[in-house]
Amino acid sequence: MAKYRLLQRLQRIHGGTLAAAGMAVCVGTLATSLVWAGLIHLEERRAVALLAQSPLGQVEALAQVGRFAVPKTRNTATFEGGNIGAVVKHSPHSYTVQMRSDNDDALPHSWRQWYYFSLDDLPTDQPVTLTIEGLGIPHYFLPFYSLDNIDWIQFAASSVKQLSPQSIQITQQFKQSKIWFARYIPYTYSRLVHYLDAIKDKPDVKISYIGRTPGGSRIPMVTITEQQGINAKERVIIHARTHPGEVGSSLVLEGLINFLLSDGESARSLRNRVIFSIIPMVNIDGVIAGNNRTNTAGINLEGQWIPSPHSSLKLDSQKTPVEIKLLNKAFRDMLASGVPVTIALNLHTSAGQPSDNIFAFPHFGPMAKGYAAREAQLYDKQIKFINILAASYGQDRVMAPPVDGGNYFLARRLPETWWWLNFKDRVMALTLESTYGLAGKTGRWVKPRDLRALGESLAEAIGGYHESALALGRSRRPMVVQ
Numbered sequence: 117m118a119k120y121r122l123l124q125r126l127q128r129i130h131g132g133t134l135a136a137a138g139m140a141v142c143v144g145t146l147a148t149s150l151v152w153a154g155l156i157h158l159e160e161r162r163a164v165a166l167l168a169q170s171p172l173g174q175v176e177a178l179a180q181v182g183r184f185a186v187p188k189t190r191n192t193a194t195f196e197g198g199n200i201g202a203v204v205k206h207s208p209h210s211y212t213v214q215m216r217s218d219n220d221d222a223l224p225h226s227w228r229q230w231y232y233f234s235l236d237d238l239p240t241d242q243p244v245t246l247t248i249e250g251l252g253i254p255h256y257f258l259p260f261y262s263l264d265n266i267d268w269i270q271f272a273a274s275s276v277k278q279l280s281p282q283s284i285q286i287t288q289q290f291k292q293s294k295i296w297f298a299r300y301i302p303y304t305y306s307r308l309v310h311y312l313d314a315i316k317d318k319p320d321v322k323i324s325y326i327g328r329t330p331g332g333s334r335i336p337m338v339t340i341t342e343q344q345g346i347n348a349k350e351r352v353i354i355h356a357r358t359h360p361g362e363v364g365s366s367l368v369l370e371g372l373i374n375f376l377l378s379d380g381e382s383a384r385s386l387r388n389r390v391i392f393s394i395i396p397m398v399n400i401d402g403v404i405a406g407n408n409r410t411n412t413a414g415i416n417l418e419g420q421w422i423p424s425p426h427s428s429l430k431l432d433s434q435k436t437p438v439e440i441k442l443l444n445k446a447f448r449d450m451l452a453s454g455v456p457v458t459i460a461l462n463l464h465t466s467a468g469q470p471s472d473n474i475f476a477f478p479h480f481g482p483m484a485k486g487y488a489a490r491e492a493q494l495y496d497k498q499i500k501f502i503n504i505l506a507a508s509y510g511q512d513r514v515m516a517p518p519v520d521g522g523n524y525f526l527a528r529r530l531p532e533t534w535w536w537l538n539f540k541d542r543v544m545a546l547t548l549e550s551t552y553g554l555a556g557k558t559g560r561w562v563k564p565r566d567l568r569a570l571g572e573s574l575a576e577a578i579g580g581y582h583e584s585a586l587a588l589g590r591s592r593r594p595m596v597v598q
Contacts, residue, residue: 191216191220191405191406192233193231193232193233193234193406195234196304196305196306196404196406197232197302197304197305197403197404197406198232198233198234198406199216199230199231199232199233199405199406199407199408200213200214200215200216200231200232200233201213201214201215201216201250202214203233203235205237208239209239209242209243209244209245210244210245211235211244211245211246211247212246212247212248212249213231213233213246213247213248213249214249214250215228215231215248215249215250215251215252216228216250218402218405218407218408218409218410218414219405219407219410219412219413219414221410221414223409223410223414224252225250225252226252226253227252227408227409227410228250228251228252228408229251229252229253229299229361229408229409229467230299230360230361230406230407230408231248231297231298231299232296232297232298232299232302232406233296233297233298234265234294234295234296234297235294235295235297236293236294237293238290238292238293238294238295239293240289240290240291240292240293242289243287243288243289244287244288244289244290245285245286245287246285246286246287246288246297247279247283247284247285247286248283248284248285248286249282249283250282250283251281251282251283251284252282252408253467253468254281254282255467255468255469255470255553256276256278256284256470257276257284257299257467257470257552257553258270258271258272258273258276258561259271259276259284259286259297259298259299259300260297260298260299260300260301261288261290261295261296261297261298262295262296262298263290263291263292263295263296264296265296268298268301270561270563271286271288275287275288299361299552300363300364300552301363301367301564302363303363303366303367304403304404305333305397305400305403305404307366308336308366308396308397309336311370312336312338312396315338315373315377318377319343320340320341320342320343320377320387321338321339321340321377322338322339322340323336323337323338323339324336324337324339325337326395326442326443326445326446327438327442327445329400329401329411329438329439330401330411330412330413330438330439331400331401331404331412333400333401333404335395335397335398335400335439335442335443336395336396336397337393337394337395337446338373338392338393338394338395338396339391339392339393339394340373340376340377340387340391340392340394341387341390341391341392342384342387342388349389349390349391349455350389350390350391350455350456350457350458350582351390351391351392351393351450351455351456351457351458352390352391352392352393352457352458352459352460352461352578353393353394353395353447353450353457353459353460353461354369354372354392354393354394354395354460354461354463355394355395355396355398355443355461355462355463355531356368356369356395356396356397356398356462356463356464357396357397357398357399357400357403357463358398358399358417358418358462358464359399359402359408359409359416359417359418359464359465360399360402360403360405360406360407360408360409360410360411361407361408361409362464362465363465364465364550364551364552364562364567365463365464365465365550366396366397367564367567367568367571368463368550368567368568368570368571368574369394369396369463369571370568370571371567371568371569371570371571371572371574372394372571372572372574372575373394373571374568374571374572375571375572375575375576376392376575382575382576382579383575385579386575386578386579389582390578390579390582391455393446393450395443395446398417398439398440398443399411399417399439400439401439402417411437411439413437415437417437417439417440418530419528419529419530420436420437420440420529421436421440421444421529421530421531421533421534422435422436422529423529423534423537428537428538429448429538430444430448431444443531444534447460456542457539457543458543458544458581458582459501459543459544459545459546459578459581460531460532460535460543460544460545460546461545461546461547461548461574462530462531462532462545462546462547462548463547463548463550464547464548464549464550465549465550465551465552466549466550466551466552467552468551468553469553470553470554470561471553471554472515472551472553473512473513473514473515473551474509474513474514474515474548474549474550474551474570475514475515475517475548475549475551476498476501476502476505476515476517476546476547476548476549477521477525477532477546477547477549478495478498478499478502478517478518478521478546479491479494479495479498479521479522479523479525479532479536480492480494480495480521480522480523481495481519481520481521481522482495482496482519485519485520490540490541491523491541493541494536494540494541494544495521497541497544497581498517498521498544498546499517500581500584501544501546501577501581502514502517502546503517504576504577504580504581504584505548505573505574505577507580508573508576508577508580509569509570509573513555530547531545532545532546532547544581548574550562550567550570
């Protein structure tokens, strides 16, 4: 944690213009595709000292030391993960900020959800009114603020008023003139790199890379399994942050990984029987740029599993974005290893109603509703998994699955579509959505500890699924990879 706090404090040293030192240490190649504004200034001696502390050896961040020009945009929150549009100061005690689309592209208004910015001239003598306009989702929520861009505090409900479906107003008296604001607690690429640096030397952990993003950052993959475990293992694949603004999924993964690396009997049993292959941040460029939904090319990566005309396992080399081609290649490489994949989870975070519980998207339905045998088998496996998760995390905190999941996903080119077309019900592929709202019906708002606890329950659900008769009855015939 000390390294991460150092990086955060260096961001403040540079006046919030950019997490210059932190980015130098953690981001990878500094690419012109990233939407940061202004100039980065680092003294050569300080830069060299910082690079020497680089987590995971990512010292290729700086091609040179000194001054770096980066493209200017209308994003006025010009630091890693920052995002906000125009800032208007009406008076010393009244501000309005405007939401913006990812990369200032012509995107659906509903995609305007993530913001993360700072104001540095706030008065401290009386309350300040901050109005946030142009929100994409018309649901009430409680944002966060920070005095140091490290520790975050959620606003009280008495401080936040919804003025319209697209705007909220915050009224609060602050203790200092510079305050950071965010939709939820930010989880940047730098924070991920620091977390991976903290676990990389544990005996059952291997950190590798599936390739580089268009912006030059390496996409990490975490493999967790007991090296001396049983030979007949099965693989679970999990990926997250395809949508960069959905920070909750990163906290869920922290909880899952922390559980897997613990000394408890359940964790040891899972490491002994299962290979966990986790890609914690797919859309790194979008995360760094402060985007909510897309990468820096304005592409929503979620629906880009475009099949190749030559092979159902491969994707179209011309039409598919780089990040998804790399993810697909990683999946195919794992399948080629001969270890059968039993579960493939796609983690997201929903910005729905405050009362919404965690939910999943099961596919198809029972044969009684007209579905074919293998379609019904996939549906049964997904319902089994969701029910095990609910039993672990709390029945009142997980939305009951629908009695008919439908087959709409077949036309959407999702990762679950790819898994079904190639392996049918042999892989229980499922999207799971955590939420930011009220933690079930408890009347309190979801905290990071709730999201990490969901990760623990997710690990326990994976164990319960594999122990169930449904999982144990699966054939272990080879999964053919073309």
